[in-house]
Amino acid sequence: MSREPAAPPVLRMAGVSKSFGATRALDGVTFELGRGEVHALIGENGAGKSTMMKILSGAIPPDAGRMEIDGRPYAPAGPADGLRGGISMIYQELTLAPHLTVEENIMLGREVHAAGWLDRKAMKRRVREALELVRHPEISPDVRVRKLSVGAKQVVEIVRALLNRARIVVMDEPTSALSQEDSQRLFEIIGKLKGQDVSVIYISHFLEEAQRVADSYTVLRDGRGVGSGRMEGTLLEDLIQLMVGQKFTRFFPKVEHAVGEVILSLDGLKGARMTSPVSLTLSRGEILGIAGLIGSGRTEMLRTLFGLDEAEGGSVVVSGFEMAGAKPWASISRGLGLLSEDRQGEGLALGRSVADNMTMSDFTPYRRHGFLRPGRQRRAVVEWIGKMKIKTKGPTQKVGDLSGGNQQKVALARLLHQKAAILLLDEPTRGIDVVSKAQIYEWIGELAREGKAVMFVSSYLPELLGICDRIAVFHRGGLVESRPTPEWDAPGLMAAATVGRAHPDHPMSQRIAE
Amino acid sequence: MSRQRPAGLQKALNVLGPFIGLALVIALFALIPEVQGRFLRFANFKSVATQSVIVALGALGMTFIIVSGGIDLSAASNIALSSVITAYAINAGAAPLVAVLLGVLTGGLVGLANGALVTRLRLIPFIVTLGMMGIARGAAKWIAGNQKIDAPMTWANEFMARSPRPSWLLLAPGVWIVILLAVAMAVVLRYTVFGRHVFAIGSNESAARLCGIRTSRVKILVYSVAGLFCGLSGVMEFSRLTVGDPTVAVGLELDIIAAVVIGGGSLNGGEGSILGTMVGVMIMSFLRNGCTMMGWPNYIQEIIIGAIIVIAVTLDRLRHRGE
Numbered sequence: 031m032s033r034e035p036a037a038p039p040v041l042r043m044a045g046v047s048k049s050f051g052a053t054r055a056l057d058g059v060t061f062e063l064g065r066g067e068v069h070a071l072i073g074e075n076g077a078g079k080s081t082m083m084k085i086l087s088g089a090i091p092p093d094a095g096r097m098e099i100d101g102r103p104y105a106p107a108g109p110a111d112g113l114r115g116g117i118s119m120i121y122q123e124l125t126l127a128p129h130l131t132v133e134e135n136i137m138l139g140r141e142v143h144a145a146g147w148l149d150r151k152a153m154k155r156r157v158r159e160a161l162e163l164v165r166h167p168e169i170s171p172d173v174r175v176r177k178l179s180v181g182a183k184q185v186v187e188i189v190r191a192l193l194n195r196a197r198i199v200v201m202d203e204p205t206s207a208l209s210q211e212d213s214q215r216l217f218e219i220i221g222k223l224k225g226q227d228v229s230v231i232y233i234s235h236f237l238e239e240a241q242r243v244a245d246s247y248t249v250l251r252d253g254r255g256v257g258s259g260r261m262e263g264t265l266l267e268d269l270i271q272l273m274v275g276q277k278f279t280r281f282f283p284k285v286e287h288a289v290g291e292v293i294l295s296l297d298g299l300k301g302a303r304m305t306s307p308v309s310l311t312l313s314r315g316e317i318l319g320i321a322g323l324i325g326s327g328r329t330e331m332l333r334t335l336f337g338l339d340e341a342e343g344g345s346v347v348v349s350g351f352e353m354a355g356a357k358p359w360a361s362i363s364r365g366l367g368l369l370s371e372d373r374q375g376e377g378l379a380l381g382r383s384v385a386d387n388m389t390m391s392d393f394t395p396y397r398r399h400g401f402l403r404p405g406r407q408r409r410a411v412v413e414w415i416g417k418m419k420i421k422t423k424g425p426t427q428k429v430g431d432l433s434g435g436n437q438q439k440v441a442l443a444r445l446l447h448q449k450a451a452i453l454l455l456d457e458p459t460r461g462i463d464v465v466s467k468a469q470i471y472e473w474i475g476e477l478a479r480e481g482k483a484v485m486f487v488s489s490y491l492p493e494l495l496g497i498c499d500r501i502a503v504f505h506r507g508g509l510v511e512s513r514p515t516p517e518w519d520a521p522g523l524m525a526a527a528t529v530g531r532a533h534p535d536h537p538m539s540q541r542i543a544e
Numbered sequence: 545m546s547r548q549r550p551a552g553l554q555k556a557l558n559v560l561g562p563f564i565g566l567a568l569v570i571a572l573f574a575l576i577p578e579v580q581g582r583f584l585r586f587a588n589f590k591s592v593a594t595q596s597v598i599v600a601l602g603a604l605g606m607t608f609i610i611v612s613g614g615i616d617l618s619a620a621s622n623i624a625l626s627s628v629i630t631a632y633a634i635n636a637g638a639a640p641l642v643a644v645l646l647g648v649l650t651g652g653l654v655g656l657a658n659g660a661l662v663t664r665l666r667l668i669p670f671i672v673t674l675g676m677m678g679i680a681r682g683a684a685k686w687i688a689g690n691q692k693i694d695a696p697m698t699w700a701n702e703f704m705a706r707s708p709r710p711s712w713l714l715l716a717p718g719v720w721i722v723i724l725l726a727v728a729m730a731v732v733l734r735y736t737v738f739g740r741h742v743f744a745i746g747s748n749e750s751a752a753r754l755c756g757i758r759t760s761r762v763k764i765l766v767y768s769v770a771g772l773f774c775g776l777s778g779v780m781e782f783s784r785l786t787v788g789d790p791t792v793a794v795g796l797e798l799d800i801i802a803a804v805v806i807g808g809g810s811l812n813g814g815e816g817s818i819l820g821t822m823v824g825v826m827i828m829s830f831l832r833n834g835c836t837m838m839g840w841p842n843y844i845q846e847i848i849i850g851a852i853i854v855i856a857v858t859l860d861r862l863r864h865r866g867e
Contacts, residue, residue: 129815139757140755141737
C-alpha cells in the first residue's frame with residue numbers, strides 16, 4: 031500500500047487563488063496528487079471544487095499560485111495544453127457526440143489514417159482492445175453512442191481519456207447518474223487506472239463512495255483547503271465536520287408565524303423523471319425546507335407536482351382538489367406558484383421588460399376585450415417594485431439588465447402577483463448577493479405569517495436550518511426523512527443527503543472496511 | 545444497451561427508408577392508367593434525371609452543411625450568380641472551359657465567404673446565408689445589367705442535352721457528372737477523417753473542439769465545397785437555358801434543403817447521407833414529373849411536396865424513436 035516516499039507527486043498546486051468579481055472562489059489552495067493515487071476532492075456546492083478543476087484543465091487561468099506536473103512548471107494557456115499535459119476531464123454532462131459510434135467518439139481527433147483516408151480496422155481494433163482492458167468487451171465499437179446507457183457512455187469517456195495517454199483523470203460526480211451496478215464497475219475501472227499509474231481526482235458528494243475508492247482526500251470550504259490526509263482511518267463524520275465547518279444560523283430573521291391546516295399533500299406521487307414515489311404534506315403558514323444534493327430528485331419532485339414533468343401515479347391534493355397530472359396552467363389557477371431553479375433559462379424571459387415578466391402569469395387585471403391596458407399594468411408593477419425593493423430603472427427595463435438578486439426578486443414578485451397560496455421555491459437564493467438573500471428570507475417569513483405555504487429547496491444548509499419549520503431530505507431520487515427543524519443539525523442533514531441515512535445517533539461513523 | 549430492436553432490421557430500415565418513399569412515388573404513378581404508359585418509359589426517366597441535375601448538385605454540398613449542423617439559404621442565389629458569370633465570360637470571348645471554371649470558382653468564393661463569416665463573426669449560419677442570399681442575387685442582377693445575358697452556343701451548352709452526343713452516353717453529361725460526384729462525396733463523407741469531423745461537429749461541436757478538432761477550419765471547408773457545388777450547378781443552369789439569367793432559381797434553396805431533409809438529414813446536425821439526399825432529389829423530381837403528366841396544376845404539386853416533407857420528417861422521427 032505504501033509507496034516509496036521519494037516518489038515525487040505527479041501534480042502540485044500551491045497557493046492557487048481565483049476571484050470572480052467580488053467573490054473569492056479559491057483562496058490559496060494547495061493540493062498534491064501522487065502517482066497512481068485516487069484523491070477525493072470534497073466540499074459543498076460552491077466550495078470551489080469546479081473552479082479548481084477548471085484551472086487545472088486550463089479552461090480558466092488562476093489569479094495567483096503555481097502548478098507543477100512531474101516537478102516541472104505547468105501553466106496551461108487553454109484546454110489544449112491541459113490535454114497535452116495528460117489531464118483528462120470526465121464531466122457530469124458528457125462530452126460525447128451522440129450521433130457517432132463508440133469507435134468514432136473514442137478516436138475523435140486522433141483518427142488513424144493514411145492521407146486522410148480512415149483506417150477503420152485499425153481503429154476498431156484499438157478501441158476493442160481498450161474496452162477489453164477496462165473489462166467492458168460487451169460495448170460494441172459500432173453502436174451509436176446515443177443508444178448507450180449513461181454508465182456505458184461514461185466508460186466510453188474513460189476509454190477516450192486512456193487512449194489520450196491521460197496521466198491525471200478528473201472525474202466530476204461520476205456516479206450521480208449511475209446505477210449501483212454501474213458504479214461498482216466504475217470502481218473496478220478506477221482500480222485498473224491505478225494499476226497503470228494513472229492518478230485520479232475523484233469529486234463526489236457521496237462520501238461513502240469517496241471513502242471506499244480514494245486513497246486520500248482534500249476538503250474545500252468557501253474556497254479554502256480546510257483539511258487533507260489519508261482516507262484510511264478517517265471517519266465519515268470527520269469529513270462531514272470539515273465540510274460544514276463552524277457555521278452559525280444567525281443572519282436569519284425569525285418572523286413569527288403559526289402553522290395552520292394542511293393545504294397540499296402528496297401521496298406516493300410518482301413522475302416520469304422521479305425514481306421513487308414521494309409522500310409529503312405542507313400546511314398553511316409552514317415553511318418546509320427540502321434538502322439534498324443536486325440531482326437527488328428535489329427539483330423533479332417540484333416539477334412533477336406543478337405539472338411541468340409528467341406524473342405517472344400517486345396523488346396531489348391541493349385544498350381538497352385532486353391535482354395529479356394537472357397542467358401548469360391548472361396548477362396556477364389552484365394557487366400553486368413555482369420559482370424555477372434555472373432563472374435565466376426558464377424562470378424569466380430575459381429580453382422582456384420587468385413589467386411583462388412580473389405579470390406574465392396573470393394578465394387578467396390588465397386586460398379588456400383581449401387588449402392589454404399598459405397604464406394599469408405599469409401602475410401595478412411600480413407598486414411591486416417598491417414593495418420588493420427591486421433596483422431597476424422602471425417597469426420597462428429589460429430583466430436581463432438587472433443584477434441576479436433583482437432578477438430573482440422579479441421572479442418572486444410574479445408568484446406574489448399571481449396570488450399563489452403555495453409557493454414552490456427551487457434554489458431561490460442561488461447566485462444572488464447577501465443583501466438580496468436576507469430580504470428573501472424575510473419575505474418568506476412574512477409570507478408564512480400571511481398564511482401562505484412555502485416549499486423551500488436549497489443546497490445551502492444554514493439557510494434551511496435558519497428559516498424552515500420542517501426539513502425533508504432527498505437522497506438518490508427518494509425522500510429519506512422529514513422532521514421538525516430543531517431535530518436537525520448541519521452534520522445530520524449532510525449525512526442524510528450524502529449517505530442517505532437519517533439518524534445522527536446511528537453509527538454514522540464507520541471505519542472503512544476494505 | 546438493454547433494449548434494442550433487432551440490429552439487422554433497424555439497419556435495413558435506416559438504409560431503405562428513403563428508398564421506400566421513392567418506390568411508393570414511382571408505384572403511385574405507375575398504377576394510374578392515364579399516365580402509366582408514358583411515365584414508365586426510359587425516355588421519361590432520362591428527362592427526370594436531367595431535370596434533377598441542378599437541385600442534385602446543390603444538394604450534394606448542402607448535405608455536408610446540414611450534417612455539420614449548418615444551413616445555406618444562399619444556395620439558389622449562388623447558382624444564379626454563377627450562371628450569370630459563366631454566360632458573361634463566354635460572351636466576353638473567354639474559352640468555354642475558362643468560363644465554366646470561372647462559374648464554379650464564383651460559387652466556391654461565395655461559399656468561402658459564408659464559411660468565413662460563420663466562423664469569424666460567430667454568427668449563426670441562417671443569418672449569414674440569409675444575408676448572402678440577397679448579396680449574391682443582387683450581384684448577379686448587377687453584373688447582368690438586370691437582364692438576361694445571351695451567349696453564343698458552345699460545348700458548354702451540351703451538359704443538359706436531352707439526347708447526348710455521343711449517343712452511347714445514354715444520359716446527359718450533367719447526369720453523369722452528378723452520379724460521379726455523388727459517389728465521390730459519399731466516399732468522402734464516410735471514409736475520410738474530414739467526413740468524420742463534419743459529423744462530429746454537427747453532433748456535438750463542443751465535444752469536437754474538446755477533442756482537438758479545428759472546427760473553424762472544417763466549417764470553412766464545408767461551406768467552400770458546398771459553394772463549389774452551387775457554382776457547378778450554376779454552370780448547368782446556364783447550360784440548360786443557354787443564357788445567363790440572374791432571376792433564375794428563385795426559391796430553389798428550399799427544394800435543395802427539402803431534398804436533404806427528405807433523405808434523412810437532420811437540421812440539428814449529425815445526420816444525413818449522400819445516398820439519402822439523392823433519393824430525396826429523385827422523390828421530388830418524380831413527383832413533379834408525375835403531376836405534370838397527370839395535368840395537375842402547379843399548386844397541387846406544391847401542396848403534395850409540402851406534405852411529403854412533413855411526412856418524411858415525421859417518419860424519420862418515428863424511426864429514431866427510443867434512441
